[in-house]
Amino acid sequence: MIAALRAILARDLTLAFRVGGGGGIGVVFFLAVVTIVPFAVGPELPLLARIGPAVLWIGALLASLLGLDRIFAADHEDGNLDLLLMAPVPLELIAAMKGAAHWITTGLPLVVAAPLLGLLLGLEPKALAAVTATLLVGTPALTFLGLIGAALAVALPRGGLLVAVLVLPLTIPILIFGVAATTAAVTGLVPFGTPFRLLAALSLVGLVLGPVAAAAAIRVIRD
Amino acid sequence: MALLDLANPHRFLAFARALVPALALIAAVLLVLGLVLGFRAPPDYQQGETVRIMFIHVPAAWIALGAYTLMAISALGTLVWRHPLADVSAKAAAPIGAAFSLICLLTGALWGRPTWGTYWVWDARLTSVLVLFLVYLGILALWRAIEDPGQAARAVAILTLVGFVNVPIVKFSVDWWNTLHQPASVFRIGGPTIHPVLLTPLLVTAAGFAALFLALHLGAMRNEILRRRVRALRMLAAAGAEAR
Amino acid sequence: MDLGPHAGFILAAYGAAVIVLGLVVLWVLLDHRAQRRALAALEAQGISRRSGSGADVP
Amino acid sequence: MRLLVEGLACVRGGRSLFQGLGFAVTAGEVLAVTGPNGAGKSSLLRLLAGLLPPAAGRIALEGGDPEQSVGTAAHFIGHLDAVKGALTVAENLGFTRALLGGGEMEAETALGLLGLERLAQFPARMLSAGQRRRLALARLLVSPRPLWLLDEPSTALDAEGQETLASLMTRHLSGGGLAVVATHSELKIERVVEIRLGLGGIT
Numbered sequence A: 001m002i003a004a005l006r007a008i009l010a011r012d013l014t015l016a017f018r019v020g021g022g023g024g025i026g027v028v029f030f031l032a033v034v035t036i037v038p039f040a041v042g043p044e045l046p047l048l049a050r051i052g053p054a055v056l057w058i059g060a061l062l063a064s065l066l067g068l069d070r071i072f073a074a075d076h077e078d079g080n081l082d083l084l085l086m087a088p089v090p091l092e093l094i095a096a097m098k099g100a101a102h103w104i105t106t107g108l109p110l111v112v113a114a115p116l117l118g119l120l121l122g123l124e125p126k127a128l129a130a131v132t133a134t135l136l137v138g139t140p141a142l143t144f145l146g147l148i149g150a151a152l153a154v155a156l157p158r159g160g161l162l163v164a165v166l167v168l169p170l171t172i173p174i175l176i177f178g179v180a181a182t183t184a185a186v187t188g189l190v191p192f193g194t195p196f197r198l199l200a201a202l203s204l205v206g207l208v209l210g211p212v213a214a215a216a217a218i219r220v221i222r223d
Numbered sequence B: 001m002a003l004l005d006l007a008n009p010h011r012f013l014a015f016a017r018a019l020v021p022a023l024a025l026i027a028a029v030l031l032v033l034g035l036v037l038g039f040r041a042p043p044d045y046q047q048g049e050t051v052r053i054m055f056i057h058v059p060a061a062w063i064a065l066g067a068y069t070l071m072a073i074s075a076l077g078t079l080v081w082r083h084p085l086a087d088v089s090a091k092a093a094a095p096i097g098a099a100f101s102l103i104c105l106l107t108g109a110l111w112g113r114p115t116w117g118t119y120w121v122w123d124a125r126l127t128s129v130l131v132l133f134l135v136y137l138g139i140l141a142l143w144r145a146i147e148d149p150g151q152a153a154r155a156v157a158i159l160t161l162v163g164f165v166n167v168p169i170v171k172f173s174v175d176w177w178n179t180l181h182q183p184a185s186v187f188r189i190g191g192p193t194i195h196p197v198l199l200t201p202l203l204v205t206a207a208g209f210a211a212l213f214l215a216l217h218l219g220a221m222r223n224e225i226l227r228r229r230v231r232a233l234r235m236l237a238a239a240g241a242e243a244r
Numbered sequence C: 001m002d003l004g005p006h007a008g009f010i011l012a013a014y015g016a017a018v019i020v021l022g023l024v025v026l027w028v029l030l031d032h033r034a035q036r037r038a039l040a041a042l043e044a045q046g047i048s049r050r051s052g053s054g055a056d057v058p
Numbered sequence D: 001m002r003l004l005v006e007g008l009a010c011v012r013g014g015r016s017l018f019q020g021l022g023f024a025v026t027a028g029e030v031l032a033v034t035g036p037n038g039a040g041k042s043s044l045l046r047l048l049a050g051l052l053p054p055a056a057g058r059i060a061l062e063g064g065d066p067e068q069s070v071g072t073a074a075h076f077i078g079h080l081d082a083v084k085g086a087l088t089v090a091e092n093l094g095f096t097r098a099l100l101g102g103g104e105m106e107a108e109t110a111l112g113l114l115g116l117e118r119l120a121q122f123p124a125r126m127l128s129a130g131q132r133r134r135l136a137l138a139r140l141l142v143s144p145r146p147l148w149l150l151d152e153p154s155t156a157l158d159a160e161g162q163e164t165l166a167s168l169m170t171r172h173l174s175g176g177g178l179a180v181v182a183t184h185s186e187l188k189i190e191r192v193v194e195i196r197l198g199l200g201g202i203t
Helices: A001-017 A022-042 A047-064 A070-077 A080-085 A091-120 A124-153 A160-187 A193-221 B004-005 B010-040 B049-081 B084-116 B124-145 B149-181 B196-243 C002-043 D041-049 D089-100 D108-114 D129-142 D160-176
Strands: D002-012 D015-026 D032-035 D058-060 D074-077 D149-150 D178-182 D192-198
Touching: A001 A022, A022 A091, A022 B149, A022 D178, A047 A091, A047 A160, A047 D178, A070 A091, A070 B149, A080 A091, A080 D041, A080 D089, A091 A124, A091 A193, A124 A160, A124 A193, A160 D149, A160 D192, B010 B196, B010 D002, B010 D015, B010 D108, B049 B084, B049 B124, B049 B149, B049 B196, B049 C002, B084 B124, B084 B149, B084 B196, B084 C002, B084 D089, B084 D192, B124 B149, B196 C002, D002 D041, D002 D178, D015 D032, D015 D178, D015 D192, D032 D041, D041 D074, D041 D178, D074 D129, D089 D108, D108 D129, D129 D160, D160 D178
Parallel strands: D032 D178, D032 D192, D074 D149, D149 D178
Antiparallel strands: D002 D015, D002 D058
16 A cells, blocks of 8 residues: 555656646746736835735745646546546545645745745845745645645546635635744744644644545545 | 658757867866956955856856847747757757856845845846746746647747747836836946956856857757657657557 | 955855756756667667668658 | 346436346456447446446455455456556556556566557657557556456457457456456457346346
């Protein structure tokens, strides 16, 4: 069973790197979102530094929605989902593995890129560290909640927009605590730990809930 | 048949085989010379020692722009004359040009911090280089997204030409936008006003970068031709295995 | 030699340039080797331009 | 080993395809499922594979591991070949071998038996439809499972490929395997039991 799960992870990582650059596009999208903000609000660095953490969080949130709809749909279209369902492994674990592969190829690059993009927005080192830490803890929750939307849209030919609409409302708590923790770190009015722990708790819940709900959705929808 | 034409630009390969090592050698000599001259030049009276960053920053910007111009010409070659080598040239130049614009951005940030006290300013030049970098990344993504090389080349050629128009527009519009908000800190290094002691290492490094770019470009073009040959042969082999 | 108070930035800039260019050089060299290998593997199977693997393209 | 099906009913999209379907397939036997398009041949195979929930009835594999579901003792080859074009032929087969559990046969041997050894390092997107189908059939060899569920397996196969398929089937059956095959064409195998699904029920 371990071998099967490892094979799924390795295959999804390989596919992500070979097809369309994998997580690279997500990072480019993230960079593009961050780049257009100063064009809209003006180039003053103090203003950008103030809204920077929120911009980074929204950019990462939108970037992590990209490609979600393909997690299961691509396997559904070419018949690989049938193969996965006949493996001697629970579907929940398969979904978790696919979520993990998706996070490694899209979520993790966003976390790595965040400090560099923060420099563009003139963030202080403290804010940079806080944003990166919150994204590191928060993006798994985004991916694993997205997994549910991906499973719900599995059989739809153009599920991309639908997945975004389904998933965005679910991610609001993550956004709230992610930005709250960053603001706490910058202003020091509230202890950083409180919202950060809540964010970590959300991620852990998402890690469990996401694959279970995604597996249930696939079983129901693929009738 | 076009597939075999592509798989067989023999003369280009011979040409590249002779030229790549020579260009690499020239690049190495010039870059070492530029490095030595650059570090022996006296510090600038205003910028101090950090002016040494200019010796890589400015040539990198030139090469990034030059590479894009080359890609735009190649794009015309693809769309107008439908020359297969133009496709190859455009594809090979994209990652190298992106690398030079990344160097320009990184060194610019590292220069900006000691000079202006911040890694980044949304000033006209910086912003337009950042947009250029984004356009490069978009082109790279499009190359990877389309499987058939000929089709990819035509799609990318259109994107390249649009980007070629867009980048100067961004620069001019941001100039206007920026003077509106932040008139003072517009960053300039005037080419002709620069002192010869600083100009020489700059030009030597630029020549070294240019030679390096050409060596890498020819090398990448050769790789791309080989990749297409592999693809063509594999398609023949797959068809052959079917016929067997 | 003394690079003044900003030596770190200067060296980091040169270092960044060397790393990025090094990666590009490495990419070109490794890609070249990979394509040569793929061609050699095809050659070893008897598939080359001259043999055309026996299947003539119409 | 015996595949036993009792009182099976299938409802798809609100329409009842069949009900009260019962049959048994014993080791070494093939059940050929025939019938017009839309009669539910593919659905029957998906039910047996555990990819669809039955509306009623029971599917059991007697003599197998009671802990296992029928699906994990079965291979299912449907209309889609479950081949990833971005992976090489060898990588595709290696993945299914690791996923479904490997047996004695190595991936290279299986590719050789199906005439794909020269294409092993090629990206699978270069394969023709027939070659992709051969690659799908190679799964049957690398992961030994007693029950084969094949939906129109000879589609896109040339004469030589069909012969290879027939010999693979014969070997599987003589080794105590079972197979359920949905087909239009005649199977070149002995010990075929036929079941014919008609529109709106069993005929």
